Amino acid sequence: MAQDSGTRTLISHAQLRRGRGKVIYWTLLAVVVVGFTLVFLGPLYWMVTGALKSGQEIAQTPPSLFPKDPQSQNYADAWNNLNLAKLLFNTFYYAAGALLFQLVLDTAAAYALSKLRPVFGNVILGLMLATLMIPAMVLIVPQYVTVIDLPILHINLLDSPFAIWLPAVANAFNIFLLKRFFDSIPEELMAAALMDGATPLRTLWSIILPMSRPILGVVSIFAVTAVWKDFLWPKLVMPSPETRTVSVGIYAFSGGTPMNVVVAASVIAAIPTVIVFLIFQRNIMSGLTTGSLKG
């Protein structure tokens, strides 16, 4: 129950345990717990139950707190009319591929930049980090033009999953996270592996990667949720109804579909990321904060 972090914060423990401080502390805690539940969980509750209401019930005033006659019809309609199974599969496929490409190529690049350090490595790292400064919206048009006619190769990537997978690799933030983590791995381990005659690939596979599970977990979660949440880029490069992602598919249908069905579809689209979050919340939290950089 009590989670005593042991460190001193703004207000001392002693002050919070005594008389007035104790009362204020518990009152404030109760207010915050209730308030946050209402603010952050309330809308989600409204969303899930609202989509269970009939068109009539959702329009009534005052609105009902519980659906009077819960009907799963909206969810069934959303699933069937929007072809959600296909949309979810597409999104999953893009996310899994982006994850795979990033894990292989970004890890290899971060390993080279951190441990192998070839000539011009720092220049390449600098150029990669420079892309963090470029706002995504600025690049959207030239990126689109590039994808419809890839320079040199003259390939059109529209409606091809590579249009999502390959740009996902150009993620300087993830490379940076990985490199920082690899930097913290002692050089002696590398030297020892070298003495034993291990090749760089072998060292990466048998020494670096097993030590880097926490950061690989964080990067994986970032990679998957980024694809799942992305909207404009998949909307542009996956124009066909068969290749759409779930967010884009729901948007495309939102005009001519009853709003309860749209919300039901939105609920279904959100379930996978919420589940990922609830399972991996510890990794996500630590990845966002300090944990990802601990050795």
Added chain:
Amino acid sequence: MAITTVAGTKREPGRPASPYPAGPRRRTSLGRKVRDNLTGHAFLIGAVICFGFFSWYPMIRGVVMSFQRTRRGVTTWVGWDNYDRIIADPSFWTAWKNTFYFTILALVLGYAVPFLVAILLNEFRHAKGYLRILVYLPVMLPPASALFLFKFYAYDPGDAGLFNSVLKALHLPTSQWMQSPEMTMPAMVIASTWMNMGGAVLIYLAALQNIPGELYEAAELDGAGIWRRIRHVTIPQTRLILVLLAMLQIVATMQFFIEPLILANGTGAEDSATSVAYLIYQHGFFQNDLNGAAALGVIMLVVLAGFSAVYVRLSSRQD
């Protein structure tokens, strides 16, 4: 997100030379050196190709495109024509006005609130994990899902909407939300803050946990109250992260796009929602004016870069 980097700075180890050419094999031949470098670049090549095609090349291409015009497959240099056309568009100034308004509102709401929430959460000894999960949960929703929730249920202009029913229950005046040009921006900022504040809260929490407890103790012994402790200990100790997050947030919010697209069908009542990012999309993919859109992108880049430069100068001068 970039804060992770700041939080970890102190753990940055020294950079001894690469172990490969070092150690007992110091007397490396030229051939060996070349081979080591080739191996290194072989590991890099995949990512470098992706950066080349999808980041570096488009960056240059965007600038080049903004000075060209492609008609019926023929590309010609047109000087500043695209810029002139884009600036002459009556939506141009509206979009910039809206974008600045959104950014400032989002800063007022989305910047102070997460910091205060983090300070509050950091004081609690109970329910910490639960509260953190709650705050971060909306960040994990696909933005389209969250915005449909706001559009259809929260911002229903009738009395059946979530916000209007709450306002009514509290005997406050209800609002037309997205139907009213005055409320469009605040409504979009509320939705955007709800969706995005979790990340900032967690980053601030991590920063707060790094403040040495002795500082608070010393301040308390000197008779400093809670507010003075926040002002003279908490804020100075987290200044770096406060400064960095403000900048990241401004750059991110100035590119807002999906909020007007879904909540306001793009432009909103009386053009009250049009953003610069939406205008780029509109020009490029509806009016079939990719060159004009590229020019607008370059203008946006210049504005954001100029802003960042001024900001970095101002915030470093205070030191």
